[in-house]
Amino acid sequence: MSGESRLLIGGKLTDAASGRTFDNINPATEEILGSTADADLVDLDAAIASARVAFDTTTWSTDRALRKRCLLQLQEALEREREEIRAELVAEVGCPVATTYMAQLELPLEDALLWPARAIDEFPWERELSTGNQFGMRSWRKAVKEPVGVVGAITPWNYPLEITLGKLGQILATGNTLVLKPAPDTPWTTTRIGRLVAEHTDIPPGVVNVVASADHALGEALVDDPRVDLISFTGSTATGRRIMERGSAGLKRLFLELGGKSADIVLDDADLPAKLAFASFVCMHAGQGCAMTTRLLVPRSRYDEAVELVAASFANVPYGDPTDPANIQGPQISARQRDRVLGYVEAGLREGARLVTGGGRPSHLPKGFYVEPTLFADVDNTMTIAREEIFGPVLVMIPFEDDDDAVRIANDSPYGLSGAVTSGSAERALAVAGRLKAGTVSVNGGIYYGADVPFGGRKASGIGRQNGVEGFEQYLETKSIAGLAAS
Numbered sequence: 001m002s003g004e005s006r007l008l009i010g011g012k013l014t015d016a017a018s019g020r021t022f023d024n025i026n027p028a029t030e031e032i033l034g035s036t037a038d039a040d041l042v043d044l045d046a047a048i049a050s051a052r053v054a055f056d057t058t059t060w061s062t063d064r065a066l067r068k069r070c071l072l073q074l075q076e077a078l079e080r081e082r083e084e085i086r087a088e089l090v091a092e093v094g095c096p097v098a099t100t101y102m103a104q105l106e107l108p109l110e111d112a113l114l115w116p117a118r119a120i121d122e123f124p125w126e127r128e129l130s131t132g133n134q135f136g137m138r139s140w141r142k143a144v145k146e147p148v149g150v151v152g153a154i155t156p157w158n159y160p161l162e163i164t165l166g167k168l169g170q171i172l173a174t175g176n177t178l179v180l181k182p183a184p185d186t187p188w189t190t191t192r193i194g195r196l197v198a199e200h201t202d203i204p205p206g207v208v209n210v211v212a213s214a215d216h217a218l219g220e221a222l223v224d225d226p227r228v229d230l231i232s233f234t235g236s237t238a239t240g241r242r243i244m245e246r247g248s249a250g251l252k253r254l255f256l257e258l259g260g261k262s263a264d265i266v267l268d269d270a271d272l273p274a275k276l277a278f279a280s281f282v283c284m285h286a287g288q289g290c291a292m293t294t295r296l297l298v299p300r301s302r303y304d305e306a307v308e309l310v311a312a313s314f315a316n317v318p319y320g321d322p323t324d325p326a327n328i329q330g331p332q333i334s335a336r337q338r339d340r341v342l343g344y345v346e347a348g349l350r351e352g353a354r355l356v357t358g359g360g361r362p363s364h365l366p367k368g369f370y371v372e373p374t375l376f377a378d379v380d381n382t383m384t385i386a387r388e389e390i391f392g393p394v395l396v397m398i399p400f401e402d403d404d405d406a407v408r409i410a411n412d413s414p415y416g417l418s419g420a421v422t423s424g425s426a427e428r429a430l431a432v433a434g435r436l437k438a439g440t441v442s443v444n445g446g447i448y449y450g451a452d453v454p455f456g457g458r459k460a461s462g463i464g465r466q467n468g469v470e471g472f473e474q475y476l477e478t479k480s481i482a483g484l485a486a487s
Contacts, residue, residue, distance in 0.1 A: 001091050003188030004195045007037050007212060010050035011205025013198050017042040022214035024188060027094035027331040028322050028368045036187040039213040044179070044221055047209035051150045051177040052227045054206030061147045061175040064120050070203045071117040071172060074193075077200035078109060078165075085192065089161060092186045094331045094369070095285050096322045103162050104285075107449060112165035115451035116173035119472055131485055138485040145476045147175035148253060149229035152222040154243075155190065156235045157183035157333050158288040158391075163234050164190055166451070166466050171232065172207070174475040179209045179228065181219055183235075185333050187212040223247050230254070230475065237389070237415075237460045255464035255474055257290070257456050259389040260417030263410035264293035265432060267403065268301060269424035276309040280317045283329040283373045283393035287341075291418040291440065291455075295386060297406050300399040307356065307377045307397060314357050314395075317373040320365055329393055331369040338369040341392030345374060348385040353396070354378040381409050389415070403428075407435045416458030418442075439465070 003024065006013040014037075021035035039047075055061055078085070086100045095104050129141040153167045160182060171178050182190035194210035197203050211218065219239075223231050223246045230253040233243055237258040247254055266275055282292050298306040319329035332338040338361070345359045358374030371392050379386050379396040386396050400406040410419060419438040423429035426444060433441045439457040440448050448455075454468035465471045 001033050001088065003034055003036070003088060003092070004191040005034065005036050006191065006195070007039055007043060008194030008198055008208065008210040009043060009047045010209070011198060013195060016040065022184060024092055025334070026091050027333050030367055030369070033091055036191060036212050038215070039211040039218060040215065041218070041221055044211055044218055047179045047211045048150065048222070048225055048227050050206035051179050051209055054204055055149055055177040058204050060177065060204055060207050066202065067173055067175060068117050068120045070201045071113050071169065073201040074196060075113045077196040081192070081196070082109065085161065085189070088188055088192065090322050092188050093157065093160060094322050094333060096327045096330045097325050098328055099285050103159060103449065105161060108162040108165045111451035112162070113169040116169040116472065120173050123472065132482065139482045140485045141480065141482040144479045144481060145473070146479055148475055148477055149176060150227060151176045151178050151230045151232055151475065152228040153178060153180045153232045154219050154222065154235065155180070155182050157185035158285070160186040160189040164193060167232050168193070168208070169451070170467070170472050171475055174472060176475055177207045179211060179222060181211050181213065181222060184212070184214045220246060223252065226250055228252070233257070234466070240462060255466070256462040257464070257466050258460060258462040259415060260290045260292070260457060260461050261295060261387065261389050261413050261415045262291060262293045262418035262420070262438065263295045263297050263413070264420040265297045265406045265410060265422070266299070266306070267406070267421070267423040267428065267432070268299040269428070270422045271424065272302060272306055272309060275422050276306060277313055279310040279395065280313040280373060281328070282395045283317050283319065286329050286332050286371065287393040288333065288391055290389070293418060293420050294390065294395055296395055296397045297400050297409055298397060300401055303399045310375060310395070310397060311356050314373050314375045319370070319373060329373065332371060332392060333369070335369050337391065338371055341371050341390055341394065344385055344388070344390045344392070344394065348376050348379070348383065348396070351383045351385070353383055353385060358393070381412055387414065403432055407432060411437045414460040417461035418457070
């Protein structure tokens, strides 16, 4: 496989100024897929300068018709290379090919660019206010929405296409320019987008810049640069805190979509066999999803039954080669991430949790960064494995006494990204869902995914929302204008 190795700076596909490259590793085979240009501060400076000039001197920020046309051109280009993108995602992300028919590829292709493109025509860019009468003068007044300016977007490795398109669509639709830094673990998905922008759209030079780098410090330089007006980041809470600290000096606007430790509450009137047959879906894509409900809360009165049902589900997780369409779990993204997950397993054992199944490296997969589907029971909500985001195929089971206790445990978390409630009564499930301190909640299996749905969290799960009207507006400034009214 040969991916796009070049950066996109100022409308030109280019190697790094230094000539350096870094390897792209297939996490399922540990083999080198190829190389990518390794940008440094020289390249970043050129990218930011290009984005600044494009915003300040071209009509991009005001020409809505151009923006819509360009987004539709990019959509068409992505669709033409759909199958190449699918293979590339499986190779560099290690995601099972089955997931590319869901959030890895097909779902974002449906609306991540098309919804913002439609919003360009539908959004209320100006809002007339009532006539004012102060100091004996009558004034007309209105509120106007304008793009923020240059946006620095830093994207993660777990869902690189989905998250990148979710940012790019709204950033461009609102008239901003962009410097995009992908995770070094999965650069090709984003460098491909850079090539498509350059070769198949009328997006003016400098509006979109793609700067891949193995150096994480390049992200800090992007945050620090005063020419960048807003940082849009998806990733770990620890990195999000670092971005807040560094951005505070310039009062930089931030969107932070961070980690989670979400609770899946199964009430005592739920159909346990039907619900828990799918408990092992937390192993989908090796558990590498921030919104996954990795704390399973079940009634103490049915706890033993629930553990048996979940153990049976975990015993049948199809995992291994991500090119096999039967598998739902592939490898962790890297050896470092695999070892981090195994470190949490050790912490769970050390703190007294009961390991029901898994917990190690699978002996039948000697190559690749794999971890066995892992289930812990008898977990207390104070344990490390119940408090911290593991980002692996690990589920912890926690008993509760009644609805109030379930809500207490679910909310007793530093995070507040997602949640789920299952009950035989829709009214009861909604009542519990309404008490959860989370940005998104699924009730009886409902799916909240979509470009029109604001996604994000509370507490340590972040600030702001990706997608929806709320996500669209976070890339806009509000200006109030008044003038003397005709007498």
